[in-house]
Amino acid sequence: METNQAITALNALGHPTRLAAFRLLVEAGPAGRMAGDIGGALGVPGATLSFHLKELVNAGLASSEAQGRHVCYRARFDAMNALVAYLTHNCCAGSGDDGCAPGATSTRRC
Template identity: 65%
Template sequence: MEHNTATHALAALGHNTRLSVFRLLVQAGRSGRLAGEIAADLGLPGATLSFHLKELSAAGLVSAESRGRSICYRADFEAMNGLISYLTENCCAGEADCGPAGQCAPSC
Protein backbone atom coordinates (compact mmCIF):
# COMPACT_ATOMS: atom_id res chain seq x y z
CA MET A 1 0.00 0.00 0.00
CA GLU A 2 1.25 3.47 -0.82
CA HIS A 3 1.57 6.16 1.83
CA ASN A 4 -1.05 8.43 0.17
CA THR A 5 -3.54 5.56 -0.06
CA ALA A 6 -3.08 4.81 3.63
CA THR A 7 -3.48 8.48 4.50
CA HIS A 8 -6.74 8.67 2.53
CA ALA A 9 -8.10 5.53 4.20
CA LEU A 10 -7.16 6.70 7.69
CA ALA A 11 -8.72 10.12 7.04
CA ALA A 12 -11.96 8.42 5.98
CA LEU A 13 -11.98 6.26 9.10
CA GLY A 14 -11.12 9.28 11.26
CA HIS A 15 -14.76 10.37 11.35
CA ASN A 16 -17.06 8.90 14.01
CA THR A 17 -19.93 8.09 11.65
CA ARG A 18 -17.72 6.62 8.92
CA LEU A 19 -15.91 4.45 11.44
CA SER A 20 -19.27 3.19 12.73
CA VAL A 21 -20.44 2.41 9.20
CA PHE A 22 -17.21 0.62 8.36
CA ARG A 23 -17.27 -1.45 11.56
CA LEU A 24 -20.88 -2.44 10.85
CA LEU A 25 -19.87 -3.58 7.36
CA VAL A 26 -16.91 -5.53 8.74
CA GLN A 27 -19.27 -7.28 11.16
CA ALA A 28 -21.63 -8.10 8.28
CA GLY A 29 -18.87 -10.02 6.53
CA ARG A 30 -18.76 -10.70 2.82
CA SER A 31 -22.56 -10.66 2.48
CA GLY A 32 -22.59 -6.92 3.25
CA ARG A 33 -25.59 -4.81 4.22
CA LEU A 34 -28.25 -2.93 2.31
CA ALA A 35 -28.13 0.85 2.59
CA GLY A 36 -31.52 0.98 4.31
CA GLU A 37 -30.38 -1.53 6.93
CA ILE A 38 -27.24 0.47 7.65
CA ALA A 39 -29.25 3.67 8.00
CA ALA A 40 -31.75 2.01 10.34
CA ASP A 41 -29.09 0.34 12.49
CA LEU A 42 -27.13 3.55 12.94
CA GLY A 43 -30.09 5.93 13.01
CA LEU A 44 -28.84 7.96 10.06
CA PRO A 45 -30.84 9.87 7.46
CA GLY A 46 -30.35 8.46 3.96
CA ALA A 47 -28.55 11.54 2.63
CA THR A 48 -26.10 11.53 5.53
CA LEU A 49 -25.37 7.83 5.08
CA SER A 50 -24.92 8.31 1.35
CA PHE A 51 -22.33 11.06 1.95
CA HIS A 52 -20.31 8.88 4.33
CA LEU A 53 -20.51 5.80 2.11
CA LYS A 54 -19.23 7.92 -0.78
CA GLU A 55 -16.21 8.93 1.31
CA LEU A 56 -15.50 5.34 2.34
CA SER A 57 -15.84 4.22 -1.29
CA ALA A 58 -13.49 6.96 -2.48
CA ALA A 59 -10.93 5.76 0.08
CA GLY A 60 -11.22 2.23 -1.32
CA LEU A 61 -12.60 0.76 1.89
CA VAL A 62 -16.13 -0.04 0.72
CA SER A 63 -17.64 -1.48 -2.45
CA ALA A 64 -21.25 -1.30 -3.66
CA GLU A 65 -23.41 -3.64 -5.70
CA SER A 66 -26.91 -3.03 -7.02
CA ARG A 67 -29.55 -5.48 -5.86
CA GLY A 68 -32.67 -4.53 -7.72
CA ARG A 69 -33.71 -1.15 -6.36
CA SER A 70 -31.36 -1.38 -3.38
CA ILE A 71 -27.61 -1.09 -3.02
CA CYS A 72 -25.59 -3.56 -0.99
CA TYR A 73 -22.39 -2.25 0.58
CA ARG A 74 -19.45 -4.38 1.65
CA ALA A 75 -16.24 -3.69 3.49
CA ASP A 76 -13.22 -4.27 1.26
CA PHE A 77 -11.34 -6.74 3.42
CA GLU A 78 -8.32 -6.74 1.13
CA ALA A 79 -8.00 -2.96 1.55
CA MET A 80 -8.55 -3.23 5.31
CA ASN A 81 -5.88 -5.91 5.65
CA GLY A 82 -3.56 -3.91 3.41
CA LEU A 83 -3.95 -0.90 5.69
CA ILE A 84 -3.27 -2.98 8.79
CA SER A 85 -0.21 -4.50 7.10
CA TYR A 86 1.03 -1.05 6.07
CA LEU A 87 0.70 0.22 9.64
CA THR A 88 2.53 -2.75 11.11
CA GLU A 89 5.03 -3.71 8.41
CA ASN A 90 8.06 -2.46 10.35
CA CYS A 91 6.70 -3.12 13.82
CA CYS A 92 9.18 -4.45 16.36
CA ALA A 93 12.02 -4.44 13.82
CA GLY A 94 10.39 -7.29 11.89
CA GLU A 95 10.19 -9.84 14.70
CA ALA A 96 8.14 -12.84 13.56
CA ASP A 97 5.73 -12.88 16.52
CA CYS A 98 4.94 -9.17 16.29
CA GLY A 99 1.93 -7.56 14.63
CA PRO A 100 -1.83 -7.89 14.92
CA ALA A 101 -1.79 -11.69 15.24
CA GLY A 102 1.03 -11.54 17.80
CA GLN A 103 -0.51 -8.56 19.62
CA CYS A 104 2.36 -6.19 19.04
CA ALA A 105 3.73 -5.05 22.38
CA PRO A 106 7.26 -3.65 22.09
CA SER A 107 9.28 -4.18 25.25
CA CYS A 108 10.91 -0.76 25.19
Template identity: 65%
Template structure:
Protein backbone atom coordinates in the same frame (compact mmCIF):
# COMPACT_ATOMS: atom_id res chain seq x y z
CA UNK B 1 -0.28 -0.13 -0.12
CA UNK B 2 1.28 3.26 -0.66
CA UNK B 3 1.47 6.14 1.80
CA UNK B 4 -1.06 8.23 -0.14
CA UNK B 5 -3.61 5.40 -0.26
CA UNK B 6 -3.12 4.64 3.43
CA UNK B 7 -3.52 8.31 4.34
CA UNK B 8 -6.79 8.52 2.40
CA UNK B 9 -8.14 5.37 4.06
CA UNK B 10 -7.12 6.50 7.54
CA UNK B 11 -8.67 9.93 6.98
CA UNK B 12 -11.94 8.28 5.96
CA UNK B 13 -11.89 6.05 9.05
CA UNK B 14 -11.01 9.03 11.25
CA UNK B 15 -14.66 10.08 11.30
CA UNK B 16 -16.75 8.31 13.98
CA UNK B 17 -19.75 7.78 11.71
CA UNK B 18 -17.65 6.36 8.86
CA UNK B 19 -15.75 4.13 11.27
CA UNK B 20 -19.07 2.81 12.62
CA UNK B 21 -20.33 2.13 9.10
CA UNK B 22 -17.11 0.36 8.15
CA UNK B 23 -17.14 -1.77 11.30
CA UNK B 24 -20.77 -2.69 10.65
CA UNK B 25 -19.88 -3.81 7.13
CA UNK B 26 -16.86 -5.77 8.40
CA UNK B 27 -19.17 -7.55 10.86
CA UNK B 28 -21.62 -8.32 8.03
CA UNK B 29 -18.88 -10.12 6.12
CA UNK B 30 -19.22 -10.89 2.43
CA UNK B 31 -23.03 -10.69 2.58
CA UNK B 32 -22.80 -6.94 3.18
CA UNK B 33 -25.77 -4.75 4.09
CA UNK B 34 -28.27 -2.54 2.33
CA UNK B 35 -28.27 1.22 2.91
CA UNK B 36 -31.61 0.89 4.72
CA UNK B 37 -30.17 -1.71 7.09
CA UNK B 38 -27.10 0.44 7.77
CA UNK B 39 -29.22 3.55 8.37
CA UNK B 40 -31.50 1.69 10.76
CA UNK B 41 -28.64 0.04 12.67
CA UNK B 42 -26.83 3.36 13.18
CA UNK B 43 -29.85 5.70 13.33
CA UNK B 44 -28.61 7.76 10.40
CA UNK B 45 -30.68 9.89 8.01
CA UNK B 46 -30.43 8.81 4.37
CA UNK B 47 -28.57 11.92 3.17
CA UNK B 48 -25.97 11.59 5.92
CA UNK B 49 -25.49 7.91 5.18
CA UNK B 50 -25.09 8.58 1.45
CA UNK B 51 -22.38 11.15 2.13
CA UNK B 52 -20.42 8.77 4.35
CA UNK B 53 -20.84 5.78 2.01
CA UNK B 54 -19.45 7.93 -0.82
CA UNK B 55 -16.42 8.92 1.28
CA UNK B 56 -15.69 5.30 2.26
CA UNK B 57 -16.13 4.18 -1.32
CA UNK B 58 -13.79 6.88 -2.66
CA UNK B 59 -11.22 5.81 -0.08
CA UNK B 60 -11.43 2.27 -1.48
CA UNK B 61 -12.65 0.75 1.78
CA UNK B 62 -16.11 -0.35 0.64
CA UNK B 63 -17.92 -1.16 -2.56
CA UNK B 64 -21.54 -1.16 -3.59
CA UNK B 65 -23.12 -3.73 -5.84
CA UNK B 66 -26.45 -3.07 -7.53
CA UNK B 67 -28.89 -5.97 -7.68
CA UNK B 68 -31.85 -4.61 -9.58
CA UNK B 69 -33.07 -1.64 -7.57
CA UNK B 70 -31.25 -2.75 -4.44
CA UNK B 71 -27.65 -1.91 -3.56
CA UNK B 72 -25.57 -3.98 -1.19
CA UNK B 73 -22.49 -2.44 0.38
CA UNK B 74 -19.57 -4.59 1.47
CA UNK B 75 -16.28 -3.91 3.18
CA UNK B 76 -13.31 -4.36 0.87
CA UNK B 77 -11.38 -6.90 2.92
CA UNK B 78 -8.38 -6.79 0.60
CA UNK B 79 -8.09 -3.03 1.18
CA UNK B 80 -8.60 -3.48 4.93
CA UNK B 81 -5.89 -6.13 5.12
CA UNK B 82 -3.61 -3.99 2.97
CA UNK B 83 -4.04 -1.10 5.41
CA UNK B 84 -3.30 -3.36 8.38
CA UNK B 85 -0.22 -4.70 6.60
CA UNK B 86 0.93 -1.15 5.81
CA UNK B 87 0.53 -0.12 9.45
CA UNK B 88 2.38 -3.12 10.82
CA UNK B 89 5.08 -3.44 8.16
CA UNK B 90 8.49 -3.67 9.81
CA UNK B 91 6.84 -3.63 13.21
CA UNK B 92 9.36 -3.73 16.04
CA UNK B 93 12.28 -3.68 13.64
CA UNK B 94 11.00 -6.73 11.77
CA UNK B 95 10.49 -8.90 14.86
CA UNK B 96 6.71 -9.32 14.68
CA UNK B 97 6.74 -11.44 17.84
CA UNK B 98 7.65 -8.38 19.89
CA UNK B 99 4.60 -6.52 18.55
CA UNK B 100 2.02 -9.18 19.33
CA UNK B 101 -0.58 -8.30 21.94
CA UNK B 102 -0.09 -9.97 25.31
CA UNK B 103 -1.79 -13.34 25.71
CA UNK B 104 -4.74 -13.33 28.06
Protein backbone atom coordinates in the same frame (compact mmCIF):
# COMPACT_ATOMS: atom_id res chain seq x y z
CA MET C 1 -0.39 -0.05 -0.20
CA GLU C 2 1.23 3.30 -0.76
CA THR C 3 1.36 6.12 1.76
CA ASN C 4 -1.25 8.27 -0.01
CA GLN C 5 -3.68 5.33 -0.12
CA ALA C 6 -3.15 4.73 3.59
CA ILE C 7 -3.74 8.41 4.36
CA THR C 8 -6.98 8.38 2.35
CA ALA C 9 -8.19 5.22 4.09
CA LEU C 10 -7.29 6.50 7.56
CA ASN C 11 -8.94 9.84 6.82
CA ALA C 12 -12.13 8.03 5.79
CA LEU C 13 -12.10 5.97 8.98
CA GLY C 14 -11.37 9.07 11.07
CA HIS C 15 -15.03 10.05 11.24
CA PRO C 16 -17.25 8.34 13.85
CA THR C 17 -20.11 7.59 11.43
CA ARG C 18 -17.82 6.17 8.75
CA LEU C 19 -15.91 4.08 11.27
CA ALA C 20 -19.16 2.69 12.67
CA ALA C 21 -20.48 1.96 9.17
CA PHE C 22 -17.24 0.24 8.19
CA ARG C 23 -17.33 -1.90 11.32
CA LEU C 24 -20.89 -2.94 10.46
CA LEU C 25 -19.72 -3.92 6.98
CA VAL C 26 -16.83 -5.94 8.38
CA GLU C 27 -19.23 -7.67 10.77
CA ALA C 28 -21.58 -8.49 7.88
CA GLY C 29 -18.83 -10.31 6.01
CA PRO C 30 -18.87 -10.89 2.24
CA ALA C 31 -22.69 -10.68 2.08
CA GLY C 32 -22.55 -6.98 3.00
CA ARG C 33 -25.46 -4.86 4.17
CA MET C 34 -28.08 -2.79 2.49
CA ALA C 35 -27.75 0.97 2.90
CA GLY C 36 -31.11 1.21 4.66
CA ASP C 37 -30.08 -1.42 7.20
CA ILE C 38 -26.85 0.47 7.93
CA GLY C 39 -28.75 3.73 8.35
CA GLY C 40 -31.25 2.07 10.67
CA ALA C 41 -28.51 0.50 12.78
CA LEU C 42 -26.65 3.80 13.09
CA GLY C 43 -29.66 6.10 13.30
CA VAL C 44 -28.33 8.19 10.42
CA PRO C 45 -30.58 9.84 7.79
CA GLY C 46 -30.30 8.51 4.24
CA ALA C 47 -28.65 11.55 2.66
CA THR C 48 -26.04 11.79 5.41
CA LEU C 49 -25.36 8.06 5.28
CA SER C 50 -25.01 8.17 1.51
CA PHE C 51 -22.28 10.79 1.83
CA HIS C 52 -20.37 8.73 4.39
CA LEU C 53 -20.67 5.46 2.47
CA LYS C 54 -19.48 7.22 -0.67
CA GLU C 55 -16.38 8.32 1.24
CA LEU C 56 -15.65 4.71 2.22
CA VAL C 57 -16.07 3.61 -1.40
CA ASN C 58 -13.84 6.45 -2.65
CA ALA C 59 -11.19 5.44 -0.11
CA GLY C 60 -11.30 1.90 -1.48
CA LEU C 61 -12.49 0.42 1.82
CA ALA C 62 -15.95 -0.55 0.61
CA SER C 63 -17.73 -1.46 -2.60
CA SER C 64 -21.31 -0.87 -3.61
CA GLU C 65 -23.69 -2.86 -5.77
CA ALA C 66 -27.09 -1.66 -6.95
CA GLN C 67 -29.83 -4.21 -6.36
CA GLY C 68 -32.90 -2.73 -7.92
CA ARG C 69 -33.68 0.50 -6.11
CA HIS C 70 -31.45 -0.42 -3.18
CA VAL C 71 -27.68 -0.47 -2.75
CA CYS C 72 -25.69 -3.18 -0.99
CA TYR C 73 -22.35 -2.19 0.52
CA ARG C 74 -19.53 -4.57 1.30
CA ALA C 75 -16.25 -4.12 3.12
CA ARG C 76 -13.22 -4.61 0.89
CA PHE C 77 -11.26 -7.00 3.06
CA ASP C 78 -8.27 -6.87 0.73
CA ALA C 79 -8.00 -3.11 1.31
CA MET C 80 -8.54 -3.47 5.06
CA ASN C 81 -5.82 -6.11 5.27
CA ALA C 82 -3.49 -4.00 3.12
CA LEU C 83 -3.99 -1.07 5.50
CA VAL C 84 -3.22 -3.21 8.54
CA ALA C 85 -0.14 -4.59 6.76
CA TYR C 86 0.97 -1.05 5.90
CA LEU C 87 0.56 0.06 9.52
CA THR C 88 2.45 -2.92 10.90
CA HIS C 89 5.19 -3.10 8.28
CA ASN C 90 8.55 -3.24 10.04
CA CYS C 91 6.77 -3.84 13.32
CA CYS C 92 9.26 -3.84 16.21
CA ALA C 93 11.99 -2.95 13.68
CA GLY C 94 12.29 -6.55 12.54
CA SER C 95 13.42 -7.69 15.99
CA GLY C 96 11.57 -10.98 15.60
CA ASP C 97 9.38 -10.09 18.60
CA ASP C 98 5.90 -11.34 17.71
CA GLY C 99 4.44 -9.22 20.50
CA CYS C 100 3.69 -6.29 18.23
CA ALA C 101 1.92 -8.20 15.46
CA PRO C 102 -1.83 -7.55 15.09
CA GLY C 103 -3.73 -9.38 17.81
CA ALA C 104 -0.65 -10.04 19.91
CA THR C 105 -0.36 -9.00 23.51
CA SER C 106 3.14 -7.89 24.27
CA THR C 107 4.53 -7.25 27.70
CA ARG C 108 7.77 -5.91 26.28
CA ARG C 109 8.40 -2.24 26.98
CA CYS C 110 10.76 0.27 25.41
